[in-house]
Amino acid sequence: MTERGVERATGDPATQLRDYRIVAGELDRFVDEWSTQLAPLRRRCGFEIAGAWTVPDEHRFIWLLVHPDGWDAFEAADARYFASRERRAFDPDPARLIEEQRNTPLTDISVER
Numbered sequence: 001m002t003e004r005g006v007e008r009a010t011g012d013p014a015t016q017l018r019d020y021r022i023v024a025g026e027l028d029r030f031v032d033e034w035s036t037q038l039a040p041l042r043r044r045c046g047f048e049i050a051g052a053w054t055v056p057d058e059h060r061f062i063w064l065l066v067h068p069d070g071w072d073a074f075e076a077a078d079a080r081y082f083a084s085r086e087r088r089a090f091d092p093d094p095a096r097l098i099e100e101q102r103n104t105p106l107t108d109i110s111v112e113r
Contacts, residue, residue, distance in 0.1 A: 012108065013066050014074035015050065020061045021100040027059055033094035034061070045081040046073070059099075064106075071105070 022030045031054065039049055042065065050064035067074035081087055 012070055013048075013068045014071040015106045015108070016065045016074070017102075017104040017106055018063050018065055019102045019104070020098045022059045022061055023097050023099055024059050026097045027054060027056060027061065030061060030094060030097040033092075033097070037090055038094055041084065041086055042081060045084070046077045047081075 020030075034052075039052075042049065046067060046069075048066040048068060050066050052061070052063035054061055067077055
């Protein structure tokens with residue numbers, strides 16, 4: 001376990017729930033910038049995006065960010081993403097539209113269906 005209480009099982013995918021409250025009136029702009037800039041770069045950095053949703057009445061954008069190789073790989077890929085020249089070059093930076101952000105690591109409970 002890490003200091004944040006996240007299991008580090010080798011070979012298990014790491015999934016993080018990301019929940020953003022977007023500046024009122026800017027949700028469509030954020031979705032466009034996320035779709036054309038952030039999501040493609042995340043994929044090039046080794047991530048998968050398991051889904052993305054909006055809650056328009058609450059100005060929220062929610063998505064699942066996954067790294068197939070576990071939490072150590074997730075953290076290394078996240079560092080590469082933020083250090084990349086491409087990420088630093090976003091202008092304007094889509095993050096300007098995020099008022100509040102919660103990133104929550106998820107633990108798979110492997111429910112049988």
